Amino acid sequence: MEGMNVFAARLFPKDNRFVSGHRACQGCAEVLAVRLIHQILGRNTMVASATGCMEIISSSYPDTAWSIPWIHVAFENAAAVASGIEAGLQILMKKGRMPKRKINVVGMAGDGGTADIGIQALSGALERGHDMIYICYDNEAYMNTGVQRSSSTPYGASTTTSPAGKISIGQQTWKKNVTMIAAAHNIPYVATASPSYPFDLAEKVRKAAKVKGPAYLHVYSACPTGWRLDPKLAITIGRLAVQTGAFPLYEIENGKLKISVKTPKLRPLQDYTKPQGRFRHLDDATIAEIEKRLFEEYQKLERREGLIF
Template identity: 50%
Template structure:
């Protein structure tokens, strides 16, 4: 098993000097993911916080080959790169046994919404790629518009709370299960507060032959509106309240990796976040109740899926 001390002595593939917000969760996620393979790595990055903040021209925070094409096609780009290297191997231009890893990266905007079609196509065609989505629940890079990953009841700039609305009215899309429905060999959900979980899943994803998908919850002090030092605490609470269950699906078989000893009420996760502040007004009590019920339903369903 990997030790933090050893991981810390590895070379950073994403380096300091990036412009991500203070207290941002994205670098912590990629600190682990990029250490999960020692093979040469090629990354295609969808437009989003990570892409914008790490490559402010003429600077780059990437120590690996990195491509940005557009918002919607990170998965198509990396699939094309993978196919090109396959062809080069077939033609004998590079050794057949040379190991190269291909990683697609996007936020929830570039993955749940805009890039879904490209991702669906790439995994359906069976490219040997890994796709990591850092889900910060909003279009955080452009001012916090709602995405299909934004939680029910959250106030976002395009789903603001007010006298006529309690925030976002729709339940979030379950992207991980959409990817599972593609019958890919490996799909998982993780969170940066459990680094071993994240590291192991990333390692498994890289070692998987064929497409692998990793959905990682990413705290965002700017859009979630909380004290920026509390990110890891919030990630822990998301797992303890079962809002963000940690699980993996290997060839159709579900495994829940973390079951809280005591399932906490969703209030504990909602309360520190400014985007949910309005839910604690008296008139929004039914929204809170609905929130808890839906989380309970999803959790029960997941446990059932595991027992199959």
């Protein structure tokens, strides 16, 4: 695979807390991200999951893929439920009703559950400063309900509610930048990550778990089913997303931005859009327009690098 570093499985902890037998689609990079993240976080972790793909595929009663405490309440409130778990654990430890120990509290949702319906609960939880990790698994549309557009769907992508048609290019709005919205809460750690860069992902998860206070991870989650992508390309596409600037990897630690995978010269966007059915209808002019925008966005990141904001 082009540009792929050697993935040394032995560098990841063996303790797998998200086990096989779940119902994810073939080539789902989101479920891979979930597994890798929980290999890092380990057994002292509790998860509040939003409604969505990961909840549906992992918890069909009486089966469960979770061997750590896991709760699903509703769609828009993963951040609120996680903040409740954190507040509950803190007070019970303070009152001596349970032994004091470090427990990672994780709220997880898709891009719909984060950028759209869950953004209020997320903002509230981040503002209140709970010691928790919020993870947005971004597959850029409502995949669980059948590929409807979200505010995280990229410009030009065809979805079932932003279909490309005779007079439409598909999604006509630009992807909402939830990572920067999270950063605007002045929380100690914010990062984008991708299972296509497993070691970078692992490092970011470790940092997110280590900081005191809220951490936000925005994880690129290739969806072969929704993107009409060959499942065997799910990892490759994640690397192309970084190399073309479609999904840059960076972190903001205590307000300081650092680009994680530097891409001095962005690859042509065609390399990223071509394998994906959701972009296949786009003409050269539109691709060029998107390319220009992604280039500008990447430049903005470069300008911000090292600055405290």
